[in-house]
Amino acid sequence: MTEAYGLSIPDQLSEVCTPERCAVLIYDMQNGIVPQISAGPEMVRSCATLLEAAREGGYRVFFTRHFFLPNNVAGVGQLRRAMVWQRKKRPEETKPFFVQGSPPWEIDPQLAPREGEIAIDKITMSAFEGTFLNLAMRDARLDSFIIAGIALEVGIGPTVRHALDLNLCPVVLSDACGSRTEELRKQTLTSLQETGEVFIATTAEVVSVMSRHRHSS
Amino acid sequence: MTEAYGLSIPDQLSEVCTPERCAVLIYDMQNGIVPQISAGPEMVRSCATLLEAAREGGYRVFFTRHFFLPNNVAGVGQLRRAMVWQRKKRPEETKPFFVQGSPPWEIDPQLAPREGEIAIDKITMSAFEGTFLNLAMRDARLDSFIIAGIALEVGIGPTVRHALDLNLCPVVLSDACGSRTEELRKQTLTSLQETGEVFIATTAEVVSVMSRHRHSS
Amino acid sequence: MTEAYGLSIPDQLSEVCTPERCAVLIYDMQNGIVPQISAGPEMVRSCATLLEAAREGGYRVFFTRHFFLPNNVAGVGQLRRAMVWQRKKRPEETKPFFVQGSPPWEIDPQLAPREGEIAIDKITMSAFEGTFLNLAMRDARLDSFIIAGIALEVGIGPTVRHALDLNLCPVVLSDACGSRTEELRKQTLTSLQETGEVFIATTAEVVSVMSRHRHSS
Amino acid sequence: MTEAYGLSIPDQLSEVCTPERCAVLIYDMQNGIVPQISAGPEMVRSCATLLEAAREGGYRVFFTRHFFLPNNVAGVGQLRRAMVWQRKKRPEETKPFFVQGSPPWEIDPQLAPREGEIAIDKITMSAFEGTFLNLAMRDARLDSFIIAGIALEVGIGPTVRHALDLNLCPVVLSDACGSRTEELRKQTLTSLQETGEVFIATTAEVVSVMSRHRHSS
Numbered sequence: 001m002t003e004a005y006g007l008s009i010p011d012q013l014s015e016v017c018t019p020e021r022c023a024v025l026i027y028d029m030q031n032g033i034v035p036q037i038s039a040g041p042e043m044v045r046s047c048a049t050l051l052e053a054a055r056e057g058g059y060r061v062f063f064t065r066h067f068f069l070p071n072n073v074a075g076v077g078q079l080r081r082a083m084v085w086q087r088k089k090r091p092e093e094t095k096p097f098f099v100q101g102s103p104p105w106e107i108d109p110q111l112a113p114r115e116g117e118i119a120i121d122k123i124t125m126s127a128f129e130g131t132f133l134n135l136a137m138r139d140a141r142l143d144s145f146i147i148a149g150i151a152l153e154v155g156i157g158p159t160v161r162h163a164l165d166l167n168l169c170p171v172v173l174s175d176a177c178g179s180r181t182e183e184l185r186k187q188t189l190t191s192l193q194e195t196g197e198v199f200i201a202t203t204a205e206v207v208s209v210m211s212r213h214r215h216s217s
Numbered sequence: 218m219t220e221a222y223g224l225s226i227p228d229q230l231s232e233v234c235t236p237e238r239c240a241v242l243i244y245d246m247q248n249g250i251v252p253q254i255s256a257g258p259e260m261v262r263s264c265a266t267l268l269e270a271a272r273e274g275g276y277r278v279f280f281t282r283h284f285f286l287p288n289n290v291a292g293v294g295q296l297r298r299a300m301v302w303q304r305k306k307r308p309e310e311t312k313p314f315f316v317q318g319s320p321p322w323e324i325d326p327q328l329a330p331r332e333g334e335i336a337i338d339k340i341t342m343s344a345f346e347g348t349f350l351n352l353a354m355r356d357a358r359l360d361s362f363i364i365a366g367i368a369l370e371v372g373i374g375p376t377v378r379h380a381l382d383l384n385l386c387p388v389v390l391s392d393a394c395g396s397r398t399e400e401l402r403k404q405t406l407t408s409l410q411e412t413g414e415v416f417i418a419t420t421a422e423v424v425s426v427m428s429r430h431r432h433s434s
Numbered sequence: 435m436t437e438a439y440g441l442s443i444p445d446q447l448s449e450v451c452t453p454e455r456c457a458v459l460i461y462d463m464q465n466g467i468v469p470q471i472s473a474g475p476e477m478v479r480s481c482a483t484l485l486e487a488a489r490e491g492g493y494r495v496f497f498t499r500h501f502f503l504p505n506n507v508a509g510v511g512q513l514r515r516a517m518v519w520q521r522k523k524r525p526e527e528t529k530p531f532f533v534q535g536s537p538p539w540e541i542d543p544q545l546a547p548r549e550g551e552i553a554i555d556k557i558t559m560s561a562f563e564g565t566f567l568n569l570a571m572r573d574a575r576l577d578s579f580i581i582a583g584i585a586l587e588v589g590i591g592p593t594v595r596h597a598l599d600l601n602l603c604p605v606v607l608s609d610a611c612g613s614r615t616e617e618l619r620k621q622t623l624t625s626l627q628e629t630g631e632v633f634i635a636t637t638a639e640v641v642s643v644m645s646r647h648r649h650s651s
Numbered sequence: 652m653t654e655a656y657g658l659s660i661p662d663q664l665s666e667v668c669t670p671e672r673c674a675v676l677i678y679d680m681q682n683g684i685v686p687q688i689s690a691g692p693e694m695v696r697s698c699a700t701l702l703e704a705a706r707e708g709g710y711r712v713f714f715t716r717h718f719f720l721p722n723n724v725a726g727v728g729q730l731r732r733a734m735v736w737q738r739k740k741r742p743e744e745t746k747p748f749f750v751q752g753s754p755p756w757e758i759d760p761q762l763a764p765r766e767g768e769i770a771i772d773k774i775t776m777s778a779f780e781g782t783f784l785n786l787a788m789r790d791a792r793l794d795s796f797i798i799a800g801i802a803l804e805v806g807i808g809p810t811v812r813h814a815l816d817l818n819l820c821p822v823v824l825s826d827a828c829g830s831r832t833e834e835l836r837k838q839t840l841t842s843l844q845e846t847g848e849v850f851i852a853t854t855a856e857v858v859s860v861m862s863r864h865r866h867s868s
Contacts, residue, residue, distance in 0.1 A: 002734075004742035006454050007575060007727050009734075020440050060290045070333045073277045075356025076658050076794055077818025083653075083660075084847040091655035100335060116287040118317060121338060123349050124816040130349030132340050138572045139292025139601040141441060143727055158812050165775040165809065167573040167728025191842075196735040219517075221525035223671050224510050224792060226517075237657050293441050293577055294601025300436075300443075301630040308438035341599040355789045356818040358658060360510055375595050382558040382592065384511025384790040408625075413518040494724045504767040507711045509790025534769060550721045552751060555772060557783050564783030566774050573726025 013199055016144045016169055017209045023142045024054040026063045027127060027149025027156055027177075029111050032097060032104025033066070037150060037178045044110050046176035046203045047148050051111060053207040057214045060140060061117040064127045066155070067105050068096030078123070125155045126162035134166055144169035146206055148176035153184040157192065164197055171199040173206060230416055233361045233386055234426045240359045241271040243280045244344060244366025244373055244394075246328050249314060249321025250283070254367060254395045261327050263393030263420045264365050268328060270424040274431045277357060278334040281344045283372070284322050285313030295340070342372045343379035351383055361386035363423055365393035370401040374409065381414055388416040390423060447633055450578045450603055451643045457576045458488040460497045461561060461583025461590055461611075463545050466531060466538025467500070471584060471612045478544050480610035480637045481582050485545060487641040491648045494574060495551040498561045500589070501539050502530030512557070559589045560596035568600055578603035580640055582610035587618040591626065598631055605633040607640060664850055667795045667820055668860045674793045675705040677714045678778060678800025678807055678828075680762050683748060683755025684717070688801060688829045695761050697827035697854045698799050702762060704858040708865045711791060712768040715778045717806070718756050719747030729774070776806045777813035785817055795820035797857055799827035804835040808843065815848055822850040824857060 002009040010016045026047055034040040054061050069078055071091065082094035098104035100121060113119050120131050128134050137145070145163070147156055147170060156177050160170045172192060179185035192198045219226040227233045243264055251257040271278050286295055288308065299311035315321035317338060330336050337348050345351050354362070362380070364373055364387060373394050377387045389409060396402035409415045436443040444450045460481055468474040488495050503512055505525065516528035532538035534555060547553050554565050562568050571579070579597070581590055581604060590611050594604045606626060613619035626632045653660040661667045677698055685691040705712050720729055722742065733745035749755035751772060764770050771782050779785050788796070796814070798807055798821060807828050811821045823843060830836035843849045 002742065004730065005723055005725070007730065009727050009731050009742060011731070011734075058289070069335065069353060072275070072333055072656060073335060073353070073357065074656070075353065075358065075818060076660050077356045077815075077820065079655065079658065080660050080662070080820070081815075081848060083662075091653065091660060099332075115316075116289055118286065118290060119338075121336075123353065126813070126816050129813070129816045130352045132347030135347045135600065136286060136290070136292065136340065139294045139577075140290065141292065141575070143573075158816065161809050161812060162777070162780070162816075164728075164732075165777050165780045165813075166569065167726060169728065169731070197732060219525065221513065222506060222508070224513065226510050226514050226525060228514070228517075289439060291439070292601060293443050294598075294603065296438065296441065297443050297445070297603070298598075298631060300445075308436060308443060343596070343599050346596070346599045352817065356794075358792070360790075375599065378592050378595060379560070379563070379599075381511075381515075382560050382563045382596075383786065384509060386511065386514070414515060492723070503769065503787060506709070506767055507769060507787070507791065509787065509792065511790045533766075549750075550723055552720065552724060553772075555770075557787065564786045566772075566781030569781045570720060570724070570726065570774065573728045574724065575726065 010169070013171070013201060013205070014209050014212070016171060016199060017146060017206060018213055019057055019059045021142055021144050022059065023137050023145040024050060024059045024061045025127060025145045025147045026051065026111060027147055027159065028064055028066045029108050029149050030065055030104060031106050031108060033150050034108050037180055039178050043150055043176060043178040044108055046173065047111050049203050049207060050146065050148050050173065050176060053210040057210045060142065062133060063107055063113050063117065063119045065105060065107060065119050065121050067098060067100040067121060067123065069123060070096055070099055125158040127159045128162045128166055143167070144171060146171040146173065148173040150178040152177040152179045153188040157188050160192055160198055164195065171201060171206065173203050174200050176203045227386070230388065230418060230422070231426050231429070233388060233416060234363060234423060235430050236274055236276045238359055238361050239276065240354050240362040241267060241276045241278045242344060242362045242364045243268065243328060244364055244376065245281050245283045246325050246366050247282055247321060248323050248325060250367050251325050254397055256395050257367070260367055260393060260395040261325055263390065264328050266420050266424060267363065267365050267390065267393060270427040274427045277359065279350060280324055280330050280334065280336045282322060282324060282336055282338050284315060284317040284338060284340065286340060287313055287316055342375040344376045345379045345383055360384070361388060363388040363390065365390040367395040369394040369396045370405045374405050377409055377415055381412065386416070388418060388423065390420050391417050393420045444603070447605070447635060447639070448643050448646070450605060450633060451580060451640060452647055453491055453493045455576055455578050456493065457571050457579040458484060458493045458495045459561060459579045459581045460485065460545060461581055461593065462498050462500045463542050463583050464499055464538060465540050465542060467584050468542050471614055473612050474584070477584055477610060477612040478542055480607065481545050483637055483641060484580065484582050484607065484610060487644040491644045494576065496567060497541055497547050497551065497553045499539060499541060499553055499555050501532060501534040501555060501557065503557060504530055504533055559592040561593045562596045562600055577601070578605065580605040580607065582607040584612040586611040586613045587622045591622050594626055594632055598629065603633070605635060605640060607637050608634050610637045661820070664822070664852060664856070665860050665863070667822060667850060668797060668857060669864055670708055670710045672793055672795050673710065674788050674796040675701060675710045675712045676778060676796045676798045677702065677762060678798055678810065679715050679717045680759050680800050681716060681755060682757050682759060684801050685759050688831055690829050691801070694801055694827060694829040695759055697824065698762055700854055700858060701797065701799050701824065701827060704861040708861045711793065713784060714758055714764050714768065714770045716756060716758060716770055716772050718749060718751040718772060718774065720774060721747055721750055776809040778810045779813050779817055794818070795822060797822040797824060799824040801829040803828040803830045804839040808839050811843055811849055815846065822852060822857065824854050825851050827854045
């Protein structure tokens with residue numbers, strides 16, 4: 001750990017991934033999203049492995065749950081996005097993929113949040129925009145997070161970028177973040193790597209760090 | 218309506234409370250909160266009246282749902298607040314009043330959100346801090362809101378103050394916002410009135426405006 | 435210091451006001467604002483005393499600088515506020531009190547920021563809304579702040595309330611926060627005191643704590 | 652213009668780039684940044700062309716001005732970033748590129764903000780994080796912006812991504828956004844294009860739209 005100006009600046013994965021500094025964030029692993037990619041079930045298994053380590057290690061755990069506002073509540077930007085994504089000419093021809101409270105909005109039952117774990121509804125790509133995640137993390141003096149979920153190139157990328165602006169240190173689990181295609185996966189990981197500020201590691205590596213920390217404490 | 222610099226600046230209640238500009242916000246009317254004040258059932262009835270008018274008039278409707286992070290997830294500020302509120306010397310002696318997903322966290326069943334209405338979990342007093350409410354309202358080009366719920370002096374006051382900083386125009390329903398005491402009610406309404414920027418009106422007045430608008434459109 | 439759940443929760447003024455946890459915030463002490471209240475020069479002296487202690491103690495120091503958008507850039511909320519504050523019927527009859535870059539926008543020369551101190555332009559009452567203050571404080575692991583400036587009832591009150599929602603611990607300098615009237619001063623301090631979460635202290639008390647901390651470190 | 656649910660959803664560049672909906676944002680065109688890329692002077696000329704059209708057309712104009720906190724004020728994230736960017740092993744070996752108020756922080760004199768134009772200091776990549784830009788734009792009912800400046804891949808990319816989460820519609824001037832290399836330029840533009848939600852156009856195209864709008868109004 002580098003100490004300077006009264007602050008501790010972590011530079012190793014093992015210094016970042018401690019329960020005193022690091023949240024675990026399961027991103028959008030919802031019934032309506034997991035089946036959209038072929039590696040969905042594998043991602044569920046990786047997230048379950050991460051969750052198990054987080055629970056044993058006493059990490060603070062947050063889940064995000066995306067949803068779409070119904071058309072009659074939605075605004076200009078969301079309707080425009082729906083037209084682009086769904087290739088429709090008229091807003092009325094678009095449909096929210098799923099709405100708050102519906103079965104596809106629920107988190108995959110294999111990863112269901114337990115007592116003491118927090119679910120955060122969001123309508124944005126970044127898990128930090130329009131949510132209390134940063135607020136809760138900062139109050140608990142957390143300044144880093146391990147992220148896993150779907151999809152790397154759609155929502156996790158923007159979340160990681162936004163986190164850098166918030167001075168949070170992201171740890172991306174390369175084999176627990178799903179993508180629509182292998183090419184998109186590689187491209188997004190490369191671009192995050194190029195920032196020089198993002199840790200990219202496998203679930204096994206991170207779980208091993210989490211477990212070592214537990215045994216030494 | 219005052220027109221200037223290409224903008225329409227409403228100055229009458231009837232100009233503010235239209236479905237094109239105004240959200241309806243039911244604040245913290247949860248099972249764990251309504252019974253805390255003697256006028257709880259009356260507040261439920263007033264909110265139901267407001268909701269009925271909002272549904273008939275096609276207003277966008279949002280509900281806030283407060284919750285407390287479990288102690289093992291909470292941070293410095295929340296634990297300190299719990300010690301103050303619950304008059305305890307040690308954080309471990311405090312308990313979150315209610316947590317996410319528990320029965321007291323649910324919205325009073327008489328006011329249950331319907332399809333197309335949005336519930337917003339929050340851990341703050343201001344309904345605009347750490348939530349997507351402003352984001353959703355602005356995207357739908359809403360710049361005012363009618364607020365009703367509990368408690369006026371605890372959460373609604375800070376929400377209204379924060380709203381002014383966000384350049385939103387608040388309409389507070391004087392007989393649909395509950396307080397622990399009549400004195401606190403008067404004091405908070407007076408202090409909001411003194412800003413000169415907050416509309417304070419009865420449910421009947423606002424519902425009448427909402428209905429007039431409907432019949433003229 | 436109370437230790438629990440891996441966190442240190444300060445409960446004494448002396449635990450809150452350390453350079454490791456606490457920022458010093460000089461609020462809106464601008465040429466256009468100081469002369470608006472009769473106690474202006476006295477407030478300048480108190481702020482200077484606080485600043486001296488902050489500089490000697492190695493505290494991070496921030497200044498806020500309010501300004502008003504010119505009418506042709508302003509929006510609905512700001513124009514409406516100007517009409518209310520300036521008692522005008524038309525937006526075109528209002529004038530921004532002062533704009534960015536003009537002499538009244540400058541910080542009082544007796545309190546001019548030195549190298550290594552940060553000035554934050556804002557268009558809101560809360561020093562935390564639409565600014566990077568919280569971001570900078572959290573990155574430096576500060577979770578409290580000592581606030582002094584003008585005016586207590588207009589801008590400092592909302593800043594302190596907002597801070598509580600952000601889980602920051604405010605220390606209000608009772609004799610270094612100016613008000614238009616003594617009645618407003620008392621009323622605002624009482625209402626902040628009633629939260630149970632705000633420290634209210636004199637400049638002498640806080641400076642003494644800041645100095646003790648220095649000598650013991 | 653597509654009309655639906657009481658909203659006007661623009662889908663042509665000419666509908667987006669009107670003074671009623673669209674801000675002009677000159678991004679980080681500062682003395683300390685412009686000379687860092689070889690095309691700097693060309694970018695200044697393009698920005699000047701855009702500014703001229705904006706001034707003639709009555710658009711609201713904002714400038715961002717990046718700066719770095721001095722090391723003794725900075726926090727964990729900023730010091731970590733400095734170590735990565737400057738390839739140093741110790742925070743004390745890093746230096747802020749430039750600080751607030753210094754000559755390299757000033758906006759290039761050829762683009763100096765005029766009366767009625769707003770400068771926004773920031774410490775983030777996204778022009779919308781920790782600033783009042785979104786607040787000011789939304790109050791003026793603007794929901795899109797034309798962006799030009801430096802550097803496309805470092806700061807403008809994250810600003811545009813963040814804007815999408817805020818439901819703002821970005822217009823990126825392909826020949827007025829500078830990059831360190833032609834490859835980075837192409838790569839960033841391609842990735843923004845792929846969102847399907849970002850307008851990418853030349854300065855000439857946008858200026859022509861701005862001018863047509865003026866003549867028809």
